[in-house]
Amino acid sequence: MKVRLEKVPRATLVIAEGRLDFGAAPAFQKELEQAVAAAHASEAKAVIVDCAALDYVSSAGLRTFLQAARASQRAGVVFALSTLQPAVREVFELSGFSRMIPIHADRTAALAKISATKTPDGQ
């Protein structure tokens, strides 16, 4: 699989592509850790994983999202996913992860949601 980090004004984007299985999980986990650290160090304390090109997530792959969500929580960073393909969305629904990690229809919706939640704090 391929992963790209990108900074936009309101978040650190992780653009994931391909199959996130047992073999790809360790490298992807490092990328997510980096993204959370980058978001923590920046003004915009948010990480959005864009899954538009993510074709498959195995249980080992789910675990990387769980760990990133936990690390984000500790670091005071918002962690959200966007643009899940139907098969991947089903994995998140089945495992119950969709109830733990916010999932948005697309990148714009995710960014809008982040701004909305942050405004009351005056950020």
Place this chain on the structure above:
Amino acid sequence: MQEIQDSTQQSQPGAELLSPPPAALRAFVTLTAPVKQLAELLLVRPGPWSRAFENLIVALIVVSIASIGVAAIPGLPEWALVALRIEEIGVVAFFSFEYLLRIVAARKKLAFIFSFAGIVDFLAIAPSLLTGFDTRWLRTLRLLRLLRLLKLQTHYLEATVTERTRELAAKNLALEQAQAQIQAELDVAHAVQVAILPARFPARTGCDGAARMISAASMCGDFYDFIELADGRVGLVIADVSGHGVPAAFFMAVARTSLRDVAAHHAEPGACLAQTNRALCAQNPMDLFVTVFYCVLDPRTGVLRYANGGHNPPYLLRADGTIEALDGQGGLVLGVMPEAEFPDHTVELHAGDRLVLYTDGLTEAFNAANEAYGVERLMAQLRASGELAAAPLIERICASVKEFSGSAGQSDDITLTVLGWDPR
């Protein structure tokens, strides 16, 4: 023009040396047994002799290169010129001796002669040999003696390569032994892991249960279980720990034991999962989790109660051929959130119904074209299965997955459990 022709004629003996006929070579080899022993001692066998010879060669290379530099100084006194001549004769004699020894020592002689090191060795002595040590009109050819610099380099290169190769071979061997030991231990662990799972379904009137587990790695993250309950009911578990390997196997063992203990004390599957989940959350340093489907069948009535912790829904293959997914609302995977809840659901089995539980390693088995086996293929197998009993139905599905995957390697553990119920 004339000079060049002369020089080629003069180099005839050298050309013969470069490509001797094989028969002559064999005679040369048999006649030189003592020389061969000497070559072995000085060049091949590691030890004080070969080390001393090596150092001597390097020293002579340095001396001869220095002397080439000195000889280039104009107006040297006569005694210095004589000393240089003597030194050159000595050096060339020694290098010639060494060159011949190397040919004798080489297992593939022609290969050595035409190798880079062989050609350098030859060119380092050839100019002086061919020109009789001082032929003014071949002075330029003598510049080739500077190739001794290359000789120095190839020398060190060869020594380094030999040394590194030896080190690598030793390290490789150590690694292979360590690897073999780890593999042997993992094999034992795998055998233990398989052995703790029940080999057969508890004998209950009307029940026909079977299971099969095919692990992708030495240690498996999947498990299934058949649990006999005191009230006569029987519990059936299928579960999949995130990832595989040793950590997943440990987590699997803890999850399986917890659930088994809890099952004896709670009538409802949902309560069992909730309790097991709390136990797992309390001891989960690696953020692992496990998807668990747990159902309890009353063999007297066919009533099946189930709860789902993030597992893919099993299928109920009705006796009339229709297929239902047991997709009543489930809870979160186990090991993540201690307060998670798991709703209970009920479904009634009829005579001849079969329940098919599996882990996603089955539907996500890939073929060489990177296509997944998928739910559709599984459904097709189930529809075509007629009235197959549990064990042959498992065989049939596994064979179909194997045929589909073909040459592609198995990437995830595959576990399959079938429970048929027919009280007649």
